Structure formats: C-alpha cells, structure tokens
Amino acid sequence: MTSRPDWKQGLGPIDKDRPSPAWIAALRARFTTERTIDRVLTRKLEQRADRPYRQTTLEQLGAGVESLLRANIGADFAIRETRWLSGGASKLQMAFTLDWTRPGAGREQTPLVLRMEPAESIVETSRLREFQLIKAMEGVVPVPPVFWCDENGDHLPYPALIYGFARGVAKPSASSSGPSGVGTTLPPALRERIAPQFVECLARIHAFDFSKADLSAFDNPGTGTQCAAWGLDWWQRVWEEDSGEDVPLMRLAVVWLRKNLPVLDRPVIVHADYRLGNFLFTEDDARISAWLDWELGRIGDRHQDLAWTTNHAFSSMDADGKTPLVCGLLPESAFFEAYERVSGFHIDAKTLHWYKVYNAYSLAVIALATGYRISRNAKTHQDVLVAWLIGIGSSVLEELRQHLEAGA
CATH class of the missing domain: 3.30.200.20 (Phosphorylase Kinase; domain 1)
Known part of the structure; x- marks a missing residue:
C-alpha cells in the first residue's frame, strides 16, 4: 500500500510517494543520523513526488x-x-x-x-x-x-x-557471476594470490589514521554506542520512508538491535561493502588494482566490515562442496585469523554477531523497502536488476531470523 494510518506520530494517513513536510520533519526528529546522511535522505523525500527518473543520453x-x-x-x-x-x-x-x-x-x-x-x-x-x-x-x-x-x-x-579509469577486471574473464559479482568463483591458483592482498587491504583501511584527512562530510561517533545507534537509525529511517508493508520480523530485529547496542572501542574507516565484486585486479599478475564503491563508507566499527565480508551471500563453496569460502577466497576461520594477525586488532565475537544482524537488517531494507519503492515508481535506470533484488528478500529475512535466533 502507498498510504496507511500512522497513529503513533499522530499524522493521519501517510503517502510515502508524496511525503508531507510534517511527516519528513517527524522522521528527522525520530531518527538521529550523521548530518550528511540526514541531508541526503531528506532531499530524497522532498524531491520524490516531482523528480522522476529521466533517461539521459x-x-x-x-x-x-x-x-x-x-x-x-x-x-x-x-x-x-x-x-x-x-x-x-x-x-x-x-x-x-x-x-x-x-x-x-x-x-x-x-x-x-x-x-x-x-x-x-x-x-x-x-x-x-x-x-x-x-x-x-x-x-x-x-x-x-x-x-x-x-x-x-x-x-x-x-x-x-x-x-x-582503473585497469583490471572484477572477475576472471572465463568465469560467470550473478548481479553485482554475487556468485563469482575463483580458481585455486588465483585465490591463493588474491586472498593475502584482500586481507591486507582491509587491515590497512582499518589502521588508517583519518584524523588528518578531509572528511568534513562525515561525523565521528567516538567510542561508545553512538556508532551503532547512528547506523541503526539510518536504516530504520529508510525502512519507514520506503517500505510498502509491515514485516513483523523487521520490528523484532530493531528491538533486539537496540537492546544489544555494542560499544565501539576504536573508530576506523569502514568501507561497508568490502567484498568480491567491488575490487578490480589485473589478470596478468593477479594484483588488486582498485577498490571501488565506497558510497556506504563511514567512520565506524571494524566489525561492520568483517560481518559484511563474511555474509553467506558473498561466499562460494570450495571444491569439496562443504567448505564456504569468504568472498570465494578462504574459509571464515582462516580469514579472521589472518585479519587479526595482519591488523593487530582483536575480533569481538559478540560485536561481530551484532553486526551480522545489523547487516542482514540493512540488506532486507534495501531489498524489500527501497528496492520496492524505486522500482514501482520508476526511479532508476536499473529497474530490472532492482526488481531481481526484491526477489531475494525472503532469503535475506531467513538469514536475519537465523542470526536473531543465534543471538537469543
């Protein structure tokens, strides 16, 4: 449905395709995000009714x-x-x-x-x-x-x-993959050469001293629970802005996430989409040549990247048919061991699990809320791919359920 009563906020029927200034203001007051994120999301709603996607040449x-x-x-x-x-x-x-x-x-x-x-x-x-x-x-x-x-x-x-323009390929020329690199398989010889670079790059990103960089569009959450709270407010706000139906599991997930906010011990740069498909490598020497798609990056918790990278959606099976490989590269235990050794950072199991729930929640928001809203309103050039993403919503919810059960 496009509109439904929202008596909690006392605003009456809400039309998400033509959001009123009062509803936008209520969302901004209810959810606290970084200032730039607030501006981006607010602009989206203010322009939604009169800004259709126009094909450009x-x-x-x-x-x-x-x-x-x-x-x-x-x-x-x-x-x-x-x-x-x-x-x-x-x-x-x-x-x-x-x-x-x-x-x-x-x-x-x-x-x-x-x-x-x-x-x-x-x-x-x-x-x-x-x-x-x-x-x-x-x-x-x-x-x-x-x-x-x-x-x-x-x-x-x-x-x-x-x-x-960066040289390189996102997958071997002779391989196949699903949308956005999902399902890519790498031959063993290539995995052995790429995997150490994959771990080392993540360690370098997290060890980078960002204090002297120009990151004026970012807010630093500092230590404590602010980082997790900002992230959760971000995605819960997007769910409220874009979703077309109520999903009880999503409400349950928010309750669990807010009840178990992890404490950030050290703010770092987080790529937030660190996986196979988002880097290029040169096939002649198997060297990573460029990391791409930094749009979700933030100053935050290293565990967010670790949980995202080890998401089953980005894994593939080893030749034995039994061992999942993180981003098609190496087993999860080996990935974590290598990361701790190279970075010098400890991985906290409880924080890692929280971010697995958080990432599953955000994926569900993307697939079931934003994917639905922008495809039905013809807002993007990638309408076929976006409609495909809606179709994986059930599997994403199942992963979210499993993580919540494990956390219980």
Missing part, C-alpha cells in the same frame, strides 16, 4: 561534464570517446577521455569515469562522502584517483563525481 551527460569542468578548470579541454559502463546496482556510469593540461603532468589524455545517481538509488548516499573517502585512501590501498564532485547536481542531472 551520452550527449546530455557530456554536456553536464563539460559544464562541471568549465567551472573547475576553464575552457582548455576536450571530451572524447564517451561510452556507457555496465555493472553496479545503484549508480549510472559513463567512461570518457579528457584531453587537457593536467596540473603537474602537462598535456595528456586521461581516461575518466562519471559516476552519477539516478532519481533515487537502491542506496541513497552522498557523492561528496564517496569523493572524500576515495581521496583519503590514496596511497593507503589501491583506489582510482578522484578529480571533481558535483555534490548537488548543479551541472549534471543528478549528483555525481568523476574519477580515474
């Missing part, structure tokens, strides 16, 4: 990029070889070559990528946060260089950023 995107570049580097440049990039469930991407005089390098033809939101995304996030996080990670782990950000969509149809 390469010519239109090229014109928007030209406007953005003129505002940043003047007029001495040329945009060439514009083309669509496939992959990803949330953002629209266009590759192009920029002929320009690059500061410190002289005249060059730089391969670049435009990464832009649709009208509403399967995950509504900030391009500025993604820009700042990738910039901070330069020299820490392999990432593409970032160049410009159109934070509010002043030049392009929707908010966007431009970063460098």
